[in-house]
Each structure stands twice: as structure tokens, then as C-alpha cells.
Amino acid sequence: MAVTQQEIENRLWDAADELRVAMPEAQYSSVVFPLMFWKYLSDTWEHQHQAFLAENKGLLEVLSAEEAHEIEYRDYQSFEIPFIHPNTVQQRRASWSSILTTITQPSLGQRVRASLQAIETANPDKFSRLFGAMTWTSEEVLSGEVLAAVMQAMDRVPKMHEGNMSHDVLGGAYEYLLKRFSDGSGTRAGQFFTPREVVELIVEIVAPKSFESVYDPTCGSGGMLIASANLLKSHVGRGYTLRLYGQEAVPDTAGVARMNLFMHNLTQFQVEVGDTLKDPRFKKPDGSIAQFDVIVANPPYSLKWKPWTKDPRAIGGVAPQSSADWAFVQHMIASMGLKKGRAGVVLPHGVLFRGGQEAVIRQRVLDDDLLEAVIGLPPNLFYSTSIPTCILVFRAPSSKAPERQDGVLFIDASKRFTKAKNRNILTNADIADVVTAYHSNFTADGYLVDPEGESGLAARFVPTTEIMANGYDLNIGRYIKQAAADQEDLGTLIDAYNLARAERKKTEQRMLDVLTAAGIEGFDE
Numbered sequence: 001m002a003v004t005q006q007e008i009e010n011r012l013w014d015a016a017d018e019l020r021v022a023m024p025e026a027q028y029s030s031v032v033f034p035l036m037f038w039k040y041l042s043d044t045w046e047h048q049h050q051a052f053l054a055e056n057k058g059l060l061e062v063l064s065a066e067e068a069h070e071i072e073y074r075d076y077q078s079f080e081i082p083f084i085h086p087n088t089v090q091q092r093r094a095s096w097s098s099i100l101t102t103i104t105q106p107s108l109g110q111r112v113r114a115s116l117q118a119i120e121t122a123n124p125d126k127f128s129r130l131f132g133a134m135t136w137t138s139e140e141v142l143s144g145e146v147l148a149a150v151m152q153a154m155d156r157v158p159k160m161h162e163g164n165m166s167h168d169v170l171g172g173a174y175e176y177l178l179k180r181f182s183d184g185s186g187t188r189a190g191q192f193f194t195p196r197e198v199v200e201l202i203v204e205i206v207a208p209k210s211f212e213s214v215y216d217p218t219c220g221s222g223g224m225l226i227a228s229a230n231l232l233k234s235h236v237g238r239g240y241t242l243r244l245y246g247q248e249a250v251p252d253t254a255g256v257a258r259m260n261l262f263m264h265n266l267t268q269f270q271v272e273v274g275d276t277l278k279d280p281r282f283k284k285p286d287g288s289i290a291q292f293d294v295i296v297a298n299p300p301y302s303l304k305w306k307p308w309t310k311d312p313r314a315i316g317g318v319a320p321q322s323s324a325d326w327a328f329v330q331h332m333i334a335s336m337g338l339k340k341g342r343a344g345v346v347l348p349h350g351v352l353f354r355g356g357q358e359a360v361i362r363q364r365v366l367d368d369d370l371l372e373a374v375i376g377l378p379p380n381l382f383y384s385t386s387i388p389t390c391i392l393v394f395r396a397p398s399s400k401a402p403e404r405q406d407g408v409l410f411i412d413a414s415k416r417f418t419k420a421k422n423r424n425i426l427t428n429a430d431i432a433d434v435v436t437a438y439h440s441n442f443t444a445d446g447y448l449v450d451p452e453g454e455s456g457l458a459a460r461f462v463p464t465t466e467i468m469a470n471g472y473d474l475n476i477g478r479y480i481k482q483a484a485a486d487q488e489d490l491g492t493l494i495d496a497y498n499l500a501r502a503e504r505k506k507t508e509q510r511m512l513d514v515l516t517a518a519g520i521e522g523f524d525e
Contacts, residue, residue, distance in 0.1 A: 008157055008165065008173045012036065013180065015154035022146045029181045030252060031142065034131045035151060036177075037259040038116060040160040040170065042096035045081045047161040052076040082122040084114060094118040100155055108144040109137035129273070130259065132252035171226070171264035178221055178260070194223055194298040194346070195381055197426040202296050202344040203227045204435045205373075205393055211241045212293035217276040217331055219246030222257030224296040226264050244269035245292065247276045277305060277327050282335075289313065289334045295343035299328040301385065302348060316364025317357050325351045326361045329392065333370060336396055342372075343394040348387055349376075352474035363472045366408070366464060369397045373409040373438060376476045378417035380424045388414060390476070393438075403441070407463040411437050412480045415456035433457055 016032045023031075052072045053060070060068055073080065081095050092098045094115035102111070116131045136142045158164055179196070208214050208228045216224045225246055229239030244266060248254040254273045261269045272281035282290040289312075305324040308314050313334040319327040325347050332343045351358065352374065365371055373393040380386040397405065413434050417424040437459040462479045470478055 005169050005172050005176075008160075008169060009176045011157045012154065012173055012177060015150050015157070016177065016180075018146065018149040018153050019142075022142055025181065029177070029256065030132065031136045031147075031150065032154075032177060032181075033174075033256050033259055034116060034134065035154055036160075036174070037130075037262070038119070039096045039154060039157070040263065041079065041119065042081060043159045043164075044161040045077060045079070045095065046097070047159065047163050048072075048076045079126055080119075080122045082118050084118050094122075096151075096155075100151060103148050103151060106144070107139075108147050109139055109142065112147070113137035127258075129251060130255050132255040167263070167265035171260070174260055174263045175223070175226075178223075178256075194220065195423070195425070196223065196227075197431060198298070198346060198377070198381060199223050199227045199296075200231070201375075201426065201431045201434060202346065202391055203231050204431065205375075205391070205438055206294050206296060206342050206344045208232055208242055208294045210237045211243075213243040213245065213337075214294045214296065215245040215282070215290075215292040215335060216296050217247050217280075217328065217335065218297050218299040219248050219257050219271060220253060220298070222246060222260045222269075222271065224298070225257075225269065226260060226266065228294065228296070229264070229266055240266065240268065242266075242268065245282055245290075246271045247274060247281050249273070249275050276331060277308075277324060280331065289331070291337045291341060292335055293337050293340055293342075295332045295335050295341070296345070297328065297332060297343075298346040299325070301325065301387075301389075302350070315368075316361035319361065320357050323350070323354075323358070326358050329365070329394070330361065333365070333394055336394065338396055338398065340399045341396045342399065345392050345394075346377075346389050347392060348385075348389055349475075351392070352390065352476070359472060362474065365394075366467060366472055369400070369406055369464070370394050371408050371474075372400060372404060373411065374474055374476060375411045375434060375438070376414045378414050378424050378426070381417070381426070382423070386423075404461070407461055408467060408474070409438065409459065409461050410476055410479045411457070411459040412476050413457050414476075 012032070015035075016028050019028050019031060049072070052075075056068075056071070059071075063071070081093055083091050084094050085091050099108075099111055099115060105111075113134050116134060116137075120127045120130055137147075160170060175196070203224065208231065210232065214225055214228045216222075219225060225244040229242050229244070231239075232242060233239035244261065246254075246257055246269070248257060248271065251273050254271050257271050258269075261267075261271070270282075274281050280289060284290055302322070303324040304322060305319075305327065307318045307321055308327070311318075313327075313330045315330050315333060319325065319330070329345060329347075329351070332345060335341075336343055351362075371392065372395040373391075375391040375393070377389050377391065379388040381389065395404075411434060413426075413430065416426065416430040416433065418427055418430075434457065437457060440459070442459075442461045458480050460480050466479075467474065
């Protein structure tokens with residue numbers, strides 16, 4: 001009987017919950033994901049090994065060990081679970097079941113670490129540095145008793161291979177844990193997990209096609225790459241044909257991304273470790289930045305960085321040290337293919353109107369007609385910040401539709417959300433309405449339907465000449481009435497506050513004058 005999504009999720013969480021006595025929830029992922037993936041690899045290898053033995057029973061009687069090994073890894077296995085201490089009495093396979101049979105023996109963490117390192121070494125093309133630093137295998141970090149309890153609880157998860165559960169179930173369980181850890185770990189979650197509905201909105205807009213390349217320069221746990229394949233699959237495309245690329249600065253998080261992609265049965269990927277701004281890992285043979293069909297990202301907001309001194313990515317200038325927001329945009333623009341390249345990125349609203357060097361870069365991007373759309377999102381969507389954010393959509397000018405050239409589409413979706421326990425969320429209807437607005441034609445005055453935003457959504461296509469007249473300010477409130485009305489309300493409040501403050505000062509001064517005239521001192525401000 002097939003394993004249900006609910007069943008595997010509940011049992012995996014039971015395993016994770018064994019860690020509550022040893023570490024905060026924010027650190028669960030560093031232990032649970034390597035163990036879960038190790039079990040998945042071991043269960044998959046064993047399932048294929050049994051199939052090999054059953055289907056070659058007679059042949060195995062006449063084959064040498066070397067010949068049998070060659071046939072098994074040519075026709076059945078896609079990775080190796082090697083022996084540790086081969087050809088000795090201590091020989092054992094680096095598998096989950098091998099360790100589980102000796103789980104009560106001393107030095108459990110050391111033996112687990114040796115097994116995971118052996119798998120990495122035996123599969124350098126697939127699993128190099130996959131399991132991260134593995135500091136949790138130290139007895140000082142996680143006691144053998146707690147580690148044993150986690151493994152025994154996880155062993156109650158049914159066999160994790162294709163014969164027992166689909167990759168949809170397996171990948172869904174992995175993402176369930178990602179979300180569960182994010183819900184419970186506060187701001188740290190924003191380092192590797194973007195809320196699924198925000199990912200879906202970006203991917204729906206940039207719309208990857210079969211056989212295209214998709215790149216995320218700050219890929220975190222790989223959610224945007226996976227969502228690209230899932231979207232294509234849901235639209236009767238072939239998600240497995242996408243070539244997926246990601247770079248992530250944190251090695252352990254890059255490992256989480258690789259595991260996530262494997263769990264979703266996506267094998268055409270490359271995830272590199274490094275600082276994208278300082279050391280971009282994807283390059284052409286001539287050393288220039290590699291280019292892709294689709295780029296998606298949710299980079300760290302307003303990151304302090306060491307500005308470039310000389311870099312061809314610095315279109316329009318160099319972003320200030322205080323914020324790398326536009327530097328990430330410049331990198332994404334440099335990474336867009338010239339014919340059909342497009343990019344979607346989530347950033348704070350400050351990128352729309354901040355002055356200084358950012359304004360100079362913004363002007364160059366607009367003059368070159370690279371920006372296609374600005375989509376204002378609701379506040380408090382993210383785990384790492386409550387500030388309102390926006391999606392910027394960039395497109396190579398030659399691939400812009402004629403009616404979208406020399407202008408920018410503004411969509412205000414800031415009122416479209418549903419309140420949840422820890423944050424606001426976008427519903428499927430919210431996402432669908434924004435995507436519809438993005439693809440819609442516009443009236444003569446540039447507005448879509450509902451310019452007043454009574455439905456919580458308003459859109460307008462604004463010619464570049466109007467943006468130039470506003471000093472290249474992209475603040476949504478300048479171009480959409482509903483957002484502008486919100487700003488006017490804030491301005492009214494500020495004016496009222498300033499007036500009340502002035503009146504209070506006048507009243508206090510009259511009181512002080514009266515007291516001074518009466519010979520009462522000591523009431524000066």
C-alpha cells in the first residue's frame with residue numbers, strides 16, 4: 001500500500017521532535033536533512049540492489065565479483081553506497097541499515113560521520129560536500145543517545161524509494177519540513193526559505209519553458225529551481241528538461257538545496273558554493289558571466305558588502321557599501337540571455353526610490369529599457385522581515401512585447417493577502433489575479449480595470465517619459481491611485497502631527513511666561 005503524504009510528514013516530524021532536548025528548533029534542519037537524505041539514498045540503493053539480485057540470479061553464479069559490480073552500477077544503480085574498511089573483518093557498508101544495527105554501540109556520531117563522508121567521496125560528481133560541515137556528529141554538540149533516538153524515530157518512516165512512494169510525496173515531505181522549520185525558527189529562516197506562494201508568483205511570471213536554463217544566484221534551499229520544474233510539469237511541459245543552476249554562500253544551505261533537488265527527482269542541476277557578488281561561479285570559457293534563459297532570486301536585503309572596484313557587471317555604476325540590492329540586480333541583468341532572457345527578483349521598496357548611486361544605476365536600467373514590471377507585495381509575507389517588498393521583472397529589450405517597450409508595468413497587490421498565524425500569505429486567487437494583470441492589455445489611460453484598487457489590486461502601464469519626469473523614481477504610489485491615496489493618508493497624518501506639536505509648544509511657552517511673571521522658576525524645558 002502506497003505511503004500517504006500525511007503519514008511520512010508526521011513520522012519525519014516525530015523524528016525531528018526528538019531534538020527538542022538538545023537544540024533550538026532553528027537548528028533542527030542541520031541534523032534532520034542529512035539523516036533523511038542518507039536514509040533515502042540507502043533505501044533507494046537497497047531497493048535497486050535487491051532488484052539486481054532477483055533479476056540476475058542465474059547469471060550471478062558465473063560472474064566474478066568485479067563483473068557483477070560493473071553490471072549492477074551500469075544497469076541498476078545511479079550512485080554508490082561504498083564499503084567502509086573494505087576487505088577487512090570490520091568491513092561494513094556506509095548505509096543507514098548498517099549503522100542502525102549497531103546503534104547502541106559507542107561513538108555513534110563518529111560512525112555516522114564516517115558513513116556520510118564515504119558516500120561523498122565515492123560519488124564526487126553528485127555528492128561532493130553534500131552533507132555540509134556535520135558538526136552535529138560531535139558528541140559535544142549532539143549526544144549519542146539523542147542521535148540514536150532521532151534515527152530510531154526516522155526509521156519508522158517507511159522505505160523511501162520509488163517502489164514505495166512517489167517523488168512527489170518524497171519532495172513534498174522535504175518541503176513540509178523546510179516550512180515547518182521556518183515557521184518555528186523566526187528570522188533565521190529567511191536565510192534559506194522563501195515562502196512558497198511568493199516563489200510561485202515569480203515563477204509564474206517568468207514562465208520557464210521546456211529545455212530552458214534556470215539560474216538562482218542566491219538559491220537558498222533551492223525552492224525557486226524546484227518550483228520552476230513543478231510549474232512546467234503542471235502546464236503539461238517536461239520539468240525534467242530544465243537545466244537548473246544555483247549558487248549559495250552558505251555551504252550547509254547549499255547542501256540542503258542539493259538534497260532538495262534530488263528528493264524531487266531533478267538531476268540536471270549544478271549548485272555551487274560561494275559569494276555570488278565576489279566570486280560568481282558560473283562563467284563562460286572566456287571568463288565572462290554565464291547567461292541563462294530565466295533568472296530568479298530572493299537575495300538578502302540591504303546587505304552590506306565590499307563594492308566592486310572594476311567589474312563589467314556594474315552597469316550604470318557601483319551600488320553603495322551600505323546596500324548590495326542593486327548589485328544583485330546588476331548581476332542578474334548580466335546573467336540574462338540576450339535573446340529571451342528574463343529575470344524576477346524580490347527586493348525591499350527602497351530600491352524603487354533611494355537616491356545617490358542607486359538612483360544613477362536605476363536611471364541607466366530604465367534608459368536601457370531593461371525593467372518590465374514592478375509588483376508591490378503585501379507586508380509581513382516573509383519569515384525574515386515584516387517590511388513590504390516588491391518583485392522587479394527584467395527582460396532583454398529584444399524580447400519585450402512591442403506594447404511593453406519604453407515603459408514599465410506597475411501592479412499594486414499590497415492589499416491582497418490573508419492573515420495567517422505568523423505572517424500574511426498570498427492565496428492561489430491572489431497569485432492568479434496578479435499573473436492575469438501582468439499578462440493583460442491596458443486601456444488608453446494606461447490603467448487595467450479597477451484603477452481605484454477596490455478589489456485590492458490595481459495596475460498601470462507607465463511610459464518611460466513619465467518616469468523620467470519624476471526623476472526616475474519608481475515608487476508605486478506615484479503611478480497608481482490606490483497606492484498614492486495610501487501615501488496621501490500618511491502625509492495627512494504627518495501634517496496633523498506637526499500641527500499638533502506646534503500648538504503644544506505654543507501652549508507650553510504661554511504657560512512658562514505666566515509662571516515666570518509670577519516669580520515661579522524651574523519649569524524650563
